[in-house]
Amino acid sequence: MESEKVLCVAEKPSVAKEIAKILSGNRFVMRNSRINYIKNYEFKCQLNSKEVQVIITSVCGHINALDFPSQYAKWDSCSPTVLFDAPIVKKTIDENAESIRENIFNIAHSVSHLMIWTDCDREGEKIGSDIADVCRMANSDIVVSRARFSAIIPLQIKRAWESSAQLDMNQAEAVGTRMELDLRIGCAFTRYQTLGLRQIFPELGNGILSYGSCQFPTLGFVVERYKAVENFIKEKFWKIHVVEERDDTIVNFNWDKGVLYNVNCCNAIYCDLIMDQPVIATVIEVVTKETRKYKPFPLTTVELQKAGCRFLHISSDEIMKIAEDLYNKGFISYPRTETDQFDHHFNFNDLIQAQTQDPRWGDFASSLLDKRITTRKGRHNDQAHPPIHPVQYATGLTSKEKTVYEFVVRRFLACCSDDAKGNETTVRIKIKEEYFTAKGLVISENNYLDVYPYDRWSDTNLPNFILNETFTPKECTMVEGETTPPEYLTEAELINIMDKNGIGTDATIHEHIKKIIDREYIEKRDQGNKTYLVPSNLGLAIVEGYDSIGFNESLTKPLLRAKMEQNLKEICEGTREKNAVLTENVNKYRDMFLITHNNLQLLIGGFAKYFASSSGTDDVHKVFNDIINVENPKLVRWCRDSWPMYLKKIQNNWIISCINYPNCNYDGFFFNNSSSIKSITVNNEVCSICSKNPLQPVYCLTIVYRTNRIIRGCFGGCDDNMDMLLSRSSGTSNKPRNIDADSHSRRDRGSGSGTRGRRSSRGDGENDIQGTSQGTRGSRGSRVSKRGGRGGRGSRGRGNRAGRGFTSTRGRGRSRGRGSNDNDSGVYDNEPL
DNA sequence: GCAAGGTC
The missing domain is CATH 1.10.460.10 (Topoisomerase I, domain 2)
Structure with a gap:
């Protein structure tokens, strides 16, 4: 008996490969797909004590995107207000995504189980649910489960494999x-x-x-920030400053009161201090204590971007491109991560070992070998990726790649090292009732600073002071100063602010900055050795x-x-x-x-x-x-040979379609501006405008806009008025086209399947259709039968429903709220969505 | 031609 087949789909190729390696013990067959970076890994494996055949592949981020239907593509095709309510279509992102989708679809035919291995975050859940949709389309019986893992390491992956759960549809919906x-x-x-x-x-x-x-x-x-700088009003302040010179060293004592913004107040205190000459200062405290400069946290994407701007002078957008290149070349780990803590089982030693050959930091790396590595633990964990770190020693890099790679390596080694240590001495003196403080620092151990030159920490010499000694300071002056404006925003600061305020994600923050530069909303300004962002x-x-x-x-x-x-x-x-x-x-x-x-x-x-x-x-x-007052109805298509038509409302849009071809989604009129329409009335009686052809069933349409403007037109009888109606829809000629029934139905078949599947679930509570029925049901029914339709049953069904579309919706508007099925409210199942 | 979110 052939064993069960399981299809596993990850969010990206690299994860598919890692999972395949772990679950197969590195024994898999790799097959190409039509996209060169998407591989299918096949092997056999135990699942719940049974042998199963496994195929692991991946998508490449989202496969679907949302957009408006094509008739909304032109910017002047509708009022922008319409876009708040317009239908939305789901589409495959691009040709690559289409091929990726096909790859999964084809495999899904022959497997019984789909296991989703997308990243364990909100977006991953959505991508997973889209993958499940594709697979269910290929194989409606497929069993879908969701593997949950918090790191791509054997323990986690094997546990996830054996205990897969369900997709979180709430997250996908979000x-x-x-x-x-x-x-x-x-x-x-x-x-x-x-x-x-x-x-x-x-x-x-x-x-x-x-x-x-x-x-x-x-x-x-x-x-x-720009305004804070431009509107900054300087303010004067005064302070008392004490200077002592000892052992050829100048010591500045800072006033405990800081600064005062009232000159009289400061002057009074100062005068009192210097009243008795010479001024005598007494040392009241000399304390030396050990201090340390903490090593950095493990590297996240946001920190990489900030460091790139601040230390490497590379823009966040460029640094991400470089980091992605380094990742694709296999030199650094995945560069989009929020995680600033290493897993307990993280293997530091091999990675450090790989760096020992470098002439710049090799000796430092060697010094870390065989030490027990402890790293600082940040508060973030995206449960998907470790902090950014080098995965192998890199050669053959471009100049900028070298710079970024060096930063990643040094940061990693710094994380693995110890905090810098030193001794800080505080000397506090007293002159009359005023207190002043001076600080000195002697660094005792550089530790991580030796490999991480981006941080600065330097000695500040402080000569000897002895408790209770008194001395006359070299200077005791009252100093005037003024407040200085803040600096314009740097890119590193902006990234930080965006991150703190939840604007964008680690993977998109740089894109938003680039976007507003490209839109010319902001620009870069060099000042001194810094680059600022100004509007x-x-x-x-x-x-x-x-x-x-x-x-x-x-x-x-x-x-x-x-x-x-x-x-x-x-x-x-x-x-x-x-x-x-x-x-x-x-x-x-x-x-x-x-x-x-x-x-x-x-x-x-x-x-x-x-x-x-x-x-x-x-x-x-x-x-x-x-x-915004694009009020006129828009012509999408008009299929003259398929009278009669029916009217329906989908979401907030009016559609007129032909009854004979219920799969005719786009053949009809499309009034995509219902927010400006008060009511639409269809009377299937002799048109009061034309009265030209009383023998034909004629549908007279009256559109009343919220501005109380009324447009009337008829169709089914007089083309003249129809032309009039349509020609007002835009500046161009919209003369209706004749479309023969055969070509029409072929097109219908083509468009039908791709546009089904989504039901309108949001009524707007309005009751806009005020149809009347005057003996038309019979004639419409007979027309449908005569035109062929889809046989007696179909035509009867459609005839009835069309009748409801025209006539039975009075008073039903409110019942079309959420949860109701459009089929129950006079709307066909051939929605253009 | 438009968004923001994945990823190569």
């Missing part, structure tokens, strides 16, 4: 929610501000003015413009994103449902969008400070009104 919200909000605001502001301010050229829930707070941080005029205009609107929760501050993250966490914890979070957030951001539009003069005002406007106030409103 990621799906994030994806949808980012898409809707990002695209809506980006289109709106780009299309509008570029028209008003020609200097902006053709660049994109993007909005993103991460990029805006990132810009906000840069602007905030451009465009960046300042955006932040000032949006901030002047005065939202309750600022678009340019991190709190908004943090709240969304909190909602996602609640989905993960099972305390909230995906749909509730989606609805709440979509409504919230839609409100913010509309507040922006209603306060346009404030947004424009922010820009007008920096850019010349080409438009007057009225023009500004017209430009933006034109952008």
